[in-house]
Amino acid sequence: MQISILPCRAVGSISAPPSKSMAHRLLICAALSEGRSVIRGISESEDVRATMDCLSALGADCRIEGDCVTVEGIDPTIAVPRKSLCCRESGSTLRFLIPVALLSGRKVNFVCEPSLARRPMEIYCGLSAEKNFLFAQDGQSITVQGPLSAGEYRVAGNISSQFISGLLFALPLCRGDSIIRLIPPIESRSYIELTLSALRTFGVEAEWQDIETLRVRGGQRYLSQDTMVEGDYSNAAFLDALNLLGGEVAVTGLSPNSLQGDRVYRNYFERLKQKNAVLNIEDCPDLGPILFAMAAVLHGATFTGTRRLSIKESDRATAMAQELAKCGVGVRIYEDSVMIENGSLHAPIEPFDGHNDHRIVMATAILCTLLGGSVRGAEAVKKSFPDFFVSLKRLGVEVQEHE
Numbered sequence: 162m163q164i165s166i167l168p169c170r171a172v173g174s175i176s177a178p179p180s181k182s183m184a185h186r187l188l189i190c191a192a193l194s195e196g197r198s199v200i201r202g203i204s205e206s207e208d209v210r211a212t213m214d215c216l217s218a219l220g221a222d223c224r225i226e227g228d229c230v231t232v233e234g235i236d237p238t239i240a241v242p243r244k245s246l247c248c249r250e251s252g253s254t255l256r257f258l259i260p261v262a263l264l265s266g267r268k269v270n271f272v273c274e275p276s277l278a279r280r281p282m283e284i285y286c287g288l289s290a291e292k293n294f295l296f297a298q299d300g301q302s303i304t305v306q307g308p309l310s311a312g313e314y315r316v317a318g319n320i321s322s323q324f325i326s327g328l329l330f331a332l333p334l335c336r337g338d339s340i341i342r343l344i345p346p347i348e349s350r351s352y353i354e355l356t357l358s359a360l361r362t363f364g365v366e367a368e369w370q371d372i373e374t375l376r377v378r379g380g381q382r383y384l385s386q387d388t389m390v391e392g393d394y395s396n397a398a399f400l401d402a403l404n405l406l407g408g409e410v411a412v413t414g415l416s417p418n419s420l421q422g423d424r425v426y427r428n429y430f431e432r433l434k435q436k437n438a439v440l441n442i443e444d445c446p447d448l449g450p451i452l453f454a455m456a457a458v459l460h461g462a463t464f465t466g467t468r469r470l471s472i473k474e475s476d477r478a479t480a481m482a483q484e485l486a487k488c489g490v491g492v493r494i495y496e497d498s499v500m501i502e503n504g505s506l507h508a509p510i511e512p513f514d515g516h517n518d519h520r521i522v523m524a525t526a527i528l529c530t531l532l533g534g535s536v537r538g539a540e541a542v543k544k545s546f547p548d549f550f551v552s553l554k555r556l557g558v559e560v561q562e563h564e
Contacts (some may be wrong), residue, residue, distance in 0.1 A: 162188065162230050162538070162562060162563070162564060163199050163512065163535055163536065163537045163538075163539060163562075163563045163564075164252070164526065164531055164535060164536050164539040164550060164560055164561065164562050164563070165529075165535040165560075165561040165563065166526060166529035166533065166534065166535070166536075166558060166559065166560055166561075167341050167395055167533055168530065168531060168532065168533045168552075169530055169557060169558055169559060169561050170406075170407050170408055170409075170557070171350045171403040171406075171408035171409070171410050171530060171553070171556040171558055172408060172409045172410065172557050173409075173410060173411070173555060173557060174410070174411040174412075174413060174483045175308060175410065175411070175412055175413070175552050175555060175556060176392070176412075176413050176414040177383075177392035177393055177394070177396065177400070177412050177413065177414040177415050178204050178392070178393050178396050178397070178422065178546050178548065178552075179202045179203060179204045179228070179291075179390040179391070179392065179396035179491075180202070180390055180392060180393035180394075180395075180540060181208055181253075181393060181394075181395075181396075181545050182253070182352065182355055182389045182393070182421065183211045183355060183359065183390050183391055183393075183421075184200070184203055184204070184212075184222050185208070185209065185212050185251075185253045185254065185257060185325070185360075186257075186355060186356055186359035186375070187359055187362070187388060187390060187506070188200055188203075188209070188212050188213060188216060188230065189212065189216065189257055189261065189330055189359075190222070190330070190359050190360065190362065190365070190386075190447070191221075191230075191232035191234060191363070191385065191386070192216040192219070192221035192223070192232055192234055192235060192237075192292050193204075193234060193235070193237060193330065193334070193363075193383040194232075194234040194363055194382075194383035194386070195234055195236075195384070195385060195455055196233075196234060196341045196383040196385040197231060197232070197233050197234075197385055197421060198234065198363075198385040198386050198388075199229060199230070199231050199232075199386075199387040200229070200230045200232065200389075200390060201229050201387075201388070201389045201390065202228055202229075202389050202390035202391075203225065203228050203229065203230045203390060204228065204547065204548070204549065205225065206543065206544060206545045206546065206547055207249055207250065207251070207543045207544045207545075207547075208249070208250070208253060208254065208545060209249040210249075211247065211248050211249040211250075211251040211254045211559070212251065212253070212254045212257075212258075212312060213225070213230065213234070213245040213520045214246075214247055215247065215254055215258055215271075216232070216258075217243075218242055218244050218245065218246045219235060219237065219240050219242055219243075219246070219261070219262070219269075219338075220235040220240045220241065220243065221233060221234060221257075223234045229271040229538060233259070234383070234385060236335060237261055237262075237264040237331075237334065238264045238265055238308075238334060239263060239265060240264075240265050240267075241267060242262075242267065242269050242270075243476075245270040245271065245272050245302075246258065246262070246269065246270065246271045247271075247272050247273075248271055248272065248273040248274075248277060249273065249274055249277070250274045250276055250277045250474065250544060251277070251544075252280055252321070252323060252533070253275060253323055255271055255273055255303070256282075256321065256323035256326070256327050257326055257327045257330060258271075258321060259271070259285055259296075259303070259305055259327055260288065260309055260327040260328050260329070260331035260332070261292055261327070261330055261331050261429060262305050262307075263305055263306070263307030263308060263309035263331065264307060264308060264309055264331055264334055264335070264347065265307065265308070266306065266307050266308040267303070267306065267308045268295070268304060268313055269304070269305050269306070270302060270304050271303040271304075271305070272301055272302050272303075273301055273303070274301070275301060276474055276475075276517065278298075278300065278301045280342060280472050281320055281321070281472055282296075282298060282303070283489060284316055284317060284320055284321075284324045285305075285319070285324065286298075288314065288316075289305075289420055292309070292310065292312070292314075293463070294306060294308070294309060295307075295452055296306045306427045309331055309332070309335060309336060310335060310337075311332060311335040311336060311337030311339045311379045311486055312337070312339055312340075313339070313340045313342065314328055314332075314339065314340070314341045314342070314459045315342045315344060315502070316328070316341060316342070316343055316344065317343075317344045318343035318344055318345055318346060318347030318348060318373075319344075319345075319346050319347065319348050319351070319468075319469075320469075321469070321472075322348070322349040322350070322352040322353050322356075323352070323443050325341060325343065325353055325356075326352065326356040327374070327387075327406055328341055328377075329341070329353075329354070329356050329357070329360065329377065330360075330502060331368050332367075332377040332379065333360070333365045333366075333367065333377055333378065333379065333380075333381040333383075334379075334380075334381065334383075335379045335380075336379055336380060337379045337380075337475075338376065338377065338378050338379050339376075339377040339379060340370070340374060340375070340376055340377070340468040341374070341375040341377065341385075341523060342373060343373045343374070343375070344373075345373060346486070347372075347373065348443045348444065348466070348469065349422065349443070349445060349446070350422075350446055351376075351420060351421060351422030351444055351445075352422065353562065354420045355421065358420055361388055362386055362388055363383045363384055363385075364381075364382070364383060364384035364386075365381050365382075365399065366378060366381070370410060370511050378423075391415075391416045391419060391421075391472045392413075392414035392415040392416065392419075393421075394415060394421045394423040394424045394426060395423040395426075395445075395448065396448045396523075396546045396549075397412045397415055397420070397426075398426040398430075398448055398451050399424065399451050399523045399524065399527055399546075399549070400412050400556075401426065401427065401430070401550060402451050402454070402455055402527050403432070403527065403530060403556065404430075404525065405430060405433070405434075405458065405459070406458065406527070406530060406531045407531075408530075408556070410556055413494055423445045423447060423448055424449075425444075425445055426446075426452075427447070429448065429452060431454065433452070433455050433456055433459050433460070433462055434458045434459060434460075435460070436503075437460070437462075437463075438456070438460070438462040438463070439462070439464075439465065439466050440462060440463070440465070440474070441464075441465045441466045442464050442465070442466050442467060443465070443466025443467075443468075443469070444466070446466075446469050446470055446473070447473075447520060449464070449467065449470050449477050449478070449481070449499075449519075449520075450477055450480075450481055450518075450523070450524035451466065451518040451519050451523070451524045451527065452493070453478075453481045453485065453499065453501055453524070454481070454485070454524040454525070454527060454528050456501040456505055457485050457490040457501055457504070457528075458528070458531065459504060459505070460503050461490075461500070461501045461502050461503035462500075463498060463499070463500045463501075464498060464499045464501070465497060465498045466497060466498075467494075467497055467499045468496060468497040469500055470499075473518065474516075474517060474518040474519065474520075474521075474544070475516035475517065475518040475521060475543075477518065477520065477521065478499050479494065480514075480518060480521050481521065481524065482494060482503075482517040482539055483514070484509075484513050484514065484521065484525050485501070487509040487510050487511055487513065488504075488506050488507055488508070488509050488510075488528070488532065489504050489505050489506060489507045490502060490504040490506055491504055491519065498512050503553065507532070508532040508533050508534060509528075509529075509534045512534065512535040512536065512537050513526075513529070513534060513536040513537065513545070514536075514537050514538060515524035515536055515538030515539060515541045516538070517541050518541055519541045519542050519543075519544040519545045519546065520545075521540050521541075522536055522538065522541045522542050522549075523542060523546065523549055526539070526549075526550075526553070530553075530558055535539070535563075539562075550562070
């Protein structure tokens with residue numbers, strides 16, 4: 162799908178979409194709980210749907226009605242998978258559920274889209290040899306077999322916090338206590354905090370022993386809950402960015418006490434208004450595309466902690482460099498930093514390309530509200546924010562869709 166947007170000034174009030182990050186976590190905790198849980202405020206994005214489908218394949222009963230999901234939990238230590246677990250393009254789904262699947266001691270097969278299959282899985286490869294469980298990857302298929310055991314786990318802290326979160330979901334159900342030692346540098350610590358928060362909601366405790374060590378008590382039980390998904394700062398940033406372009410948009414539904422690392426976007430937007438801004442995004446890589454776009458509109462900027470952008474749905478730094486070049490803005494990419502030059506921004510000379518990446522699509526669409534233009538592959542927003550273009554229309558943005 163290709164969308165076209167005319168230059169306009171967005172005005173109105175819009176509620177932030179529910180947090181995809183927290184939806185994954187709460188759904189998994191619910192599936193690991195005894196009895197029935199209710200998760201309210203769910204958006205049926207492709208990624209969240211993938212997690213629900215995988216939990217159902219493991220034996221949990223997930224029923225969605227409107228924005229409410231009812232989950233009948235399972236005992237994962239005796240669960241018999243009904244079929245392969247299809248993760249689609251969701252890295253969270255795959256990395257969170259591998260340790261959970263290892264609890265039963267049965268073979269579990271994961272399948273994923275090519276873009277996800279290319280993303281790093283070396284941590285589980287190394288742990289499988291060390292902890293004597295099966296981890297075999299063949300193209301788009303991954304087969305695992307446990308059982309997962311309690312003990313000490315050493316995990317690199319600079320690959321993805323999703324691996325650490327996966328262990329945090331599973332280890333409380335093992336016999337015996339466990340330690341997770343994170344090898345510095347540690348990135349995306351805020352996402353680990355989100356996982357710890359979700360565990361606490363369902364009555365499970367894990368805690369920091371020091372800044373590099375997590376202690377997990379074994380033999381715990383998840384307790385079913387009725388809970389609500391909080392608003393999503395990462396996707397709210399795209400809507401709030403309209404205010405940097407002359408809009409008058411109020412984004413509601415965000416918790417001021419949220420643990421989401423992407424809540425920093427408001428501070429970063431203010432800093433982009435100043436010349437020679439230098440921003441570290443290692444703890445909020447999902448903000449990269451919209452921050453790059455807004456830097457191009459304002460004075461340019463330098464971003465550090467960008468190394469992990471290359472292993473997202475696209476190589477996001479390279480993708481944004483290609484798209485901003487269409488508007489006359491240069492981008493310099495280094496090993497762990499990106500410089501957006503202070504160029505002469507103009508309307509794109511050709512349609513933007515979404516690179517099959519929801520955040521590239523949304524960032525370039527926001528640019529179109531200022532410059533005019535079109536975006537190819539716009540359907541990628543279904544991954545995290547299926548109502549994105551509906552939200553833009555509610556704010557007075559004229560969006561035309563073309564097949």
